[in-house]
Amino acid sequence: MKRLFLITSIMLSACVTCHQTQAERPKPNYDETKIPKYTLPALLKTSSGKKVDSAELWWKVRRPEILSLFESEVYGKSPAPPKNMLFEVTSQKNDALNGKAIRKEVSVYFTGKKTGPRMDLLIYLPAKATKPVPVFMGLNFYGNHTIANDPEIKLSTQWMRANKDKGIVNNRATEKSRGASASRWAIEQILDRGYGLVAIYCGDIDPDYDDGFQNGVHPLYNQAGKSKPAPDEWGTIAAWAWGLSRALDYLETDAQVDHERVAVMGHSRLGKTSLWAGAQDQRFALVISNDSGCGGAALSRRRFGETLNVINNAFPHWFCDNFNKYIDKENDLPVDQHMLVALVAPRPVYVASAVEDRWADPKGEFLSVLHAEPVYKLLGTSGFGAKQMPKVNQPIKQRMGYHIRTGKHNVTDYDWQQYLDFADQHFQGS
Numbered sequence: 001m002k003r004l005f006l007i008t009s010i011m012l013s014a015c016v017t018c019h020q021t022q023a024e025r026p027k028p029n030y031d032e033t034k035i036p037k038y039t040l041p042a043l044l045k046t047s048s049g050k051k052v053d054s055a056e057l058w059w060k061v062r063r064p065e066i067l068s069l070f071e072s073e074v075y076g077k078s079p080a081p082p083k084n085m086l087f088e089v090t091s092q093k094n095d096a097l098n099g100k101a102i103r104k105e106v107s108v109y110f111t112g113k114k115t116g117p118r119m120d121l122l123i124y125l126p127a128k129a130t131k132p133v134p135v136f137m138g139l140n141f142y143g144n145h146t147i148a149n150d151p152e153i154k155l156s157t158q159w160m161r162a163n164k165d166k167g168i169v170n171n172r173a174t175e176k177s178r179g180a181s182a183s184r185w186a187i188e189q190i191l192d193r194g195y196g197l198v199a200i201y202c203g204d205i206d207p208d209y210d211d212g213f214q215n216g217v218h219p220l221y222n223q224a225g226k227s228k229p230a231p232d233e234w235g236t237i238a239a240w241a242w243g244l245s246r247a248l249d250y251l252e253t254d255a256q257v258d259h260e261r262v263a264v265m266g267h268s269r270l271g272k273t274s275l276w277a278g279a280q281d282q283r284f285a286l287v288i289s290n291d292s293g294c295g296g297a298a299l300s301r302r303r304f305g306e307t308l309n310v311i312n313n314a315f316p317h318w319f320c321d322n323f324n325k326y327i328d329k330e331n332d333l334p335v336d337q338h339m340l341v342a343l344v345a346p347r348p349v350y351v352a353s354a355v356e357d358r359w360a361d362p363k364g365e366f367l368s369v370l371h372a373e374p375v376y377k378l379l380g381t382s383g384f385g386a387k388q389m390p391k392v393n394q395p396i397k398q399r400m401g402y403h404i405r406t407g408k409h410n411v412t413d414y415d416w417q418q419y420l421d422f423a424d425q426h427f428q429g430s
């Protein structure tokens with residue numbers, strides 16, 4: 001209840017253009033017996049009704065069909081990679097974090113011009129690495145300076161959502177913001193285990209509020225004569241995912257990073273984003289969704305916790321406008337979120353839930369993994385191996401991974417422990 005109250009107040013304070021008042025918002029269902037009857041769209045049948053029984057049919061026909069449906073109906077189509085991006089290393093220190101890390105900051109100018117929008121990457125690599133290292137890449141909510149207690153990280157000057165606890169004053173970061181989200185990034189463990197971390201503030205790519213797509217990267221790519229994306233073109237989640245791919249473009253030029261072993265990880269709205277990034281861009285070698293919920297790993301048709309009605313009204317900028325067609329009509333959706341997980345196949349995918357995070361529908365998150373498994377099997381992997389939700393704190397780690405841990409909507413050291421083990425399992429020796 002408290003979390004719901006908190007979410008509600010955050011939504012109301014952060015979202016000036018909410019389409020629903022609190023009183024109008026439908027009451028969330030948390031009762032398994034009240035889940036509407038539904039049939040998931042067939043994963044392994046083409047739109048013309050042909051059974052998909054070979055890897056070839058999956059790659060040539062069904063996968064492109066599903067990808068295109070997610071583009072036009074859910075997240076919106078994103079533009080092709082820009083041609084002339086400019087990468088600038090703005091700082092480098094080889095003995096950061098008491099000698100444990102190499103720390104680099106890199107600006108990515110999307111248009112190749114320093115007058116256009118840019119995103120700043122914060123990169124930590126193990127100082128003692130002798131060869132290119134695999135990395136975790138993740139967007140953050142309040143700026144790169146929040147992810148570590150490291151006073152030398154550049155303090156972001158971008159717009160931020162209001163949040164007193166994170167030291168945000170008048171929608172800008174202050175010195176108090178430094179390290180404010182450090183508990184969510186297990187940097188020491190990541191480095192000790194031989195991995196690097198690449199952090200990006202999501203608001204560098206597109207600030208998280210509904211302004212009709214006037215700021216961030218959207219205006220750079222409007223169709224001629226148009227001032228905002230068309231109903232099947234990218235919303236904010238797609239823009240963030242596009243930004244993650246641009247960060248990967250940079251990593252391909254960085255000799256200290258093993259760009260073939262990049263795990264993309266995100267929490268909550270940014271977990272929806274890591275899934276969409278990993279689904280589209282097959283250069284991401286491993287994909288992690290932490291508590292991503294509605295529009296992420298949770299099945300929309302279950303309508304448990306957050307629904308399309310609530311999310312599209314509270315955050316009208318996250319998805320493409322076509323997604324609104326399915327408000328209270330989830331059964332008409334040509335896809336459901338298990339198909340998003342399936343787009344990651346055969347690459348390792350890990351979905352995590354938390355017991356107290358009912359808003360994100362833990363069971364719906366589990367079911368997406370379960371129902372995506374046939375594609376993983378078709379492509380010759382071990383798949384998931386589970387039929388039922390595991391007990392709390394008992395992770396499943398095959399080619400597909402899942403856990404539900406005790407506690408709240410958050411990213412904890414326990415979550416990272418599982419992601420690091422999972423990455424070891426799939427990256428070592430590959």
Ligand code: GCU
Binds near residue numbers: 007268291
């Ligand atoms: C809200 C929203 C969720 C989202 C979460 C977050 O709770 O309703 O869909 O995942 O914010 O990003 O923290």
